[in-house]
Amino acid sequence: MSDKNLKKQLTTMAIAADKAWKEAQQIEAEVKNKALKDMARTLLLKKSYILKENKKDISLARKNRLPAAFIDRLSLNEKRIKEMSRSLLEIAKLRNPAGEVIKSWKRPNGLRINKVRSPLGVVLIIYESRPNVTSDCIGLCFKTDNSVILRGGSESLNSNIAIYRVLKSVLKNYKIPANLINMVETPSRRAVDILLKLKDHIDLVIPRGGESLIRRVAGISRIPVIKHYKGICHIYVDEDADLNIAEKVCFNAKVQRPATCNAMETMLVHKNVAIRFLPGMIKKFKEAGVQIRGCANTKKIVKGIKSAKEKDYSTEYLDLILSVKVVDSLAEAVEHINFYGSGHSDAIITDNKRVASEFLGKVDSACVYVNASTRFTDGFQFGMGAEMGISTDKLHARGPMSLEELTTYKYMIFGSGQVRE
């Protein structure tokens, strides 16, 4: 397709999406929830079609010798389709925050001001090749009265289109505008560049995937982007820590699932407990296959470990590797975290309330923990139901991003002819 035709096609899609969410606000919540449940059901009914399309993607990925982990994320099976379906049912059960009156007050002149949570409008999701993101994002955006435009990775295009078509087909049964749910079906990279300029018709962009994808999108977008960057998470073992808790929590944060963004990458230890704490802790890590990279003082206490280099402290390993650093004070720990961290999740282990409070205030991260594993930073673990990702931005949405974060607000003001004097 020529650039001009592609631009025309995508602009038409965005304008239709922009119209659809405004229309959809008149649809009753009950009808939308019924449609969500119907989507969950239809997904199961059409599973052989979806699996057939998914097989096309998988065999192409094999032919192109993509890595096994990549093909695993790409692959669907009966169990995964059931999970996607269950997720839609869960979303149907949650409360829709859009429409909720956040605050309401009356002014002396009689004006009633309602601050009302409202849909954002049109949300563009750009994601890598994980077909389940297609149904999760359709569910979350549909629930919150937004329109969604999906642009998935080209390697999962057949799977994405299949899921998208199955879910969208449900809308007509409920007389819901079809343009609430949209997909860019061309694999062309130019499509993204064009979409990211349509700021008059798209309200928010959420890139889901690796850091390079997110940086690329943020770099060229003229539409606001909520960024889900990496997680360089720390645990600081304070001099007043319960060392049993410290050992248990640090072990969990590193080992339980090291490839996640909320796993610990650097452990900071106060000098006054380093000698008591480090030998046993590091032994336990080594037994679990964790490679340690220590600072000079760590290496004095435990022999035979690799040196941590400056670069290690700003690396998201996503693997069984851990930087360890002995610090002189809480202040040094906080400074290290704010300098090398990514504002994602950081924890302190301490029984000292004053120290804990200072840590919570000064560490500038989305989630700050006292005596618990950073691994809990997650929409489900927080009790928010589904999640769109974990924002490392500070504006609009911070930390686990779910339904509420897919809304904005507007002021609705009710008068009886008031004018300004």
Place this chain on the structure above:
Amino acid sequence: MSDKNLKKQLTTMAIAADKAWKEAQQIEAEVKNKALKDMARTLLLKKSYILKENKKDISLARKNRLPAAFIDRLSLNEKRIKEMSRSLLEIAKLRNPAGEVIKSWKRPNGLRINKVRSPLGVVLIIYESRPNVTSDCIGLCFKTDNSVILRGGSESLNSNIAIYRVLKSVLKNYKIPANLINMVETPSRRAVDILLKLKDHIDLVIPRGGESLIRRVAGISRIPVIKHYKGICHIYVDEDADLNIAEKVCFNAKVQRPATCNAMETMLVHKNVAIRFLPGMIKKFKEAGVQIRGCANTKKIVKGIKSAKEKDYSTEYLDLILSVKVVDSLAEAVEHINFYGSGHSDAIITDNKRVASEFLGKVDSACVYVNASTRFTDGFQFGMGAEMGISTDKLHARGPMSLEELTTYKYMIFGSGQVRE
């Protein structure tokens, strides 16, 4: 100063500001409020110094033959300094939203999750030559535990520096970090370009001024910007309107202070009331000196008025000029507003609740009114105390922006050794 030295100086300033707000969270609210009241007092005590510096700016502006309205905004006098002082006292009295627990819940595993309103960090304000913005922004950012970096218009540089120095001098009496309050004292334009790249140390940019300033800042900033664009505000007179209320409200919205962003620029009238409503309304407008630009149907009803051109509907007149258009339906009114409007403030005059509700939902603006003048969109009128401006963005802050909008949130999670299974 060389580019390299300027960059070094500004980076040092931003790093110090970033450190200061983290330190300042330990300072008790009472101490900060005392400091705010002291600032208000000191401003009055030092008024002759401030007025002397302001005179330098004024005589330079006269020499450069700047417009009278510009010189008026630039000029200080005893009354204006008193107003600035009173504003600081008001801010001292308001509740600081930072630190407030927005939500708190306990998970089945015993984890306590607090969603806590927190300072944004370092806020950069770029503003045109209105010296009072200096003290307002210092007050609002200081109140919310943020650091502020001020960069005012070069024509008010002497006045800004004087106000800044007077207010900052108060901090040492309370042992509050001086780097909470910062000003770029060089008039060089390059300073702005450098600052807008310091995304590791500055959290938010708020440009205050004309549209061209805001577009320039948004275009080059690598830091999130909250934009306060123009106000193209509409009032739609519905077929079920009380026409007495319609006449009173429309007159107020256009005439009471036409140069403000919340004044009406286009009046839309349902065809079924146009013949009854327009002749009297337009007569009243003409008597008040308002120039009318009407659509073809308006011109049929009232003779001798200018034609509204396409461009008129997207123009912020800020003057006694009004576009008038007859529409066939609510749907046409909503479409017109969403297409030509600026998402600022729009009103409907109607006694029909269903129509009002549809208007409120479908018009995608920060403030939507039923039976009241758009002129109420204002922090003070809303009862928020001081205001930073009126955001036409949809993310983070929408509409009148005050203390709460100068905060983000973070999750503080309290455990007793919880780990993820």
